[in-house]
Amino acid sequence: MSARQTVRVELGARSYDVMVGEGALESAALHLAGLCPNGRAFLIADRIALAHHRDRLMATLEAAQVRPEIIEIEGGEGAKNWTRLQQVTEALLEHNIERNEPVIAFGGGTIGDLAGFAAAIVKRGTRFIQIPTTLLAQVDSSVGGKTGINTAQGKNLAGAFHQPALVIADTGFLLSLPRRELAAGYAEIVKAGLIGDHALYERLEEAGSQALSLPYLTGFIAASVQFKADIVAEDEREAGRRALLNLGHTFGHAFEAEAVPGTLVHGEAVAAGMVLALRYSERIGTAPEGSAARVARHLREAGLPTGPRALPGGPYSAERLVERMDGDKKNSGGAITLILSRGLGEAYIRPGADRDDLTAFLREELHDR
Numbered sequence: 001m002s003a004r005q006t007v008r009v010e011l012g013a014r015s016y017d018v019m020v021g022e023g024a025l026e027s028a029a030l031h032l033a034g035l036c037p038n039g040r041a042f043l044i045a046d047r048i049a050l051a052h053h054r055d056r057l058m059a060t061l062e063a064a065q066v067r068p069e070i071i072e073i074e075g076g077e078g079a080k081n082w083t084r085l086q087q088v089t090e091a092l093l094e095h096n097i098e099r100n101e102p103v104i105a106f107g108g109g110t111i112g113d114l115a116g117f118a119a120a121i122v123k124r125g126t127r128f129i130q131i132p133t134t135l136l137a138q139v140d141s142s143v144g145g146k147t148g149i150n151t152a153q154g155k156n157l158a159g160a161f162h163q164p165a166l167v168i169a170d171t172g173f174l175l176s177l178p179r180r181e182l183a184a185g186y187a188e189i190v191k192a193g194l195i196g197d198h199a200l201y202e203r204l205e206e207a208g209s210q211a212l213s214l215p216y217l218t219g220f221i222a223a224s225v226q227f228k229a230d231i232v233a234e235d236e237r238e239a240g241r242r243a244l245l246n247l248g249h250t251f252g253h254a255f256e257a258e259a260v261p262g263t264l265v266h267g268e269a270v271a272a273g274m275v276l277a278l279r280y281s282e283r284i285g286t287a288p289e290g291s292a293a294r295v296a297r298h299l300r301e302a303g304l305p306t307g308p309r310a311l312p313g314g315p316y317s318a319e320r321l322v323e324r325m326d327g328d329k330k331n332s333g334g335a336i337t338l339i340l341s342r343g344l345g346e347a348y349i350r351p352g353a354d355r356d357d358l359t360a361f362l363r364e365e366l367h368d369r
Ligand SMILES: O=C(O)C(=O)C[C@@H](O)[C@H](O)[C@H](O)COP(=O)(O)O
Pocket: 140, 141, 143, 144, 146, 155, 156, 188, 238, 242, 243, 245, 246, 249, 329
């Protein structure tokens, strides 16, 4: 397990590197210099992450001879709204950003989603760099170019595909993360194993609670990023296979949309969503009995909630959750599309879910167990 690894996302002329490991930030200075031809960059930074890591970040930008214009914002789902998008976009325009000058997202997934969306629309697209500081952002949201904000109707319902030119996933940033944030990010690593990498899933189980320690994490982050990079290279705009990366998200996004604001974090919703997807797969006979219980055990070991009744932000109603799922981006022909499982390491796309059965299932999961 090496300390630093680089994963390449192959997208022809828009290919880019994801640099993973401790010290990735410092080692990216030359690369950053090349992406800032005017010696200027626009740093959209999470206030707390910046307070923790300002010295390191500024030293690297200085080494790259890049002068940052800093736009500080509060991270969290509350950042992903129209008002913040307008503020950030107008701030970039007030600085008269040019298209080859990068917007740099520094923070968790919500900052990356917001900053990436602003970069996608300002002057119809400027260069974009991700420096994710949370596990969830390093392992998942900073890679693949999905950007966006939430709307009153639900999660991520306005956005654009806008690939970064570089992702710097420095695992040193993870040392300052609260345990809850770390666990939330871990859910997305488990997701990669469950979708299509059985060997990775088994390694995670073997590592047990050690999986969240830094020496293990670097390898697991790189493995999940590689898994995602291969899917994105094959299906950048989610015309098919990329939808598998949504395992746990159809349920998870519905919980997030219904939760009391500020109480539920994305990775927790995804963890519970994955267990539900497995349980539903067992119910309709595609996944072997016991799959959901096995995954729930592992997720619990990492400190994640796995049942909808234990999920913060409730109580939840089956009918309201299904209404939220009606608005999911994967749906077609007016029917809900789910990402389900044939067993650990084999997810599949199931269009046309039976709405009544889904409601009955959720009612049972929420009340009767
Ligand atoms: O990159 C993808 O594709 C994913 O679906 C990864 C998800 O883990 C991520 O949360 C993504 O932002 C969700 O996308 P959405 O299309 O369901 O909004």
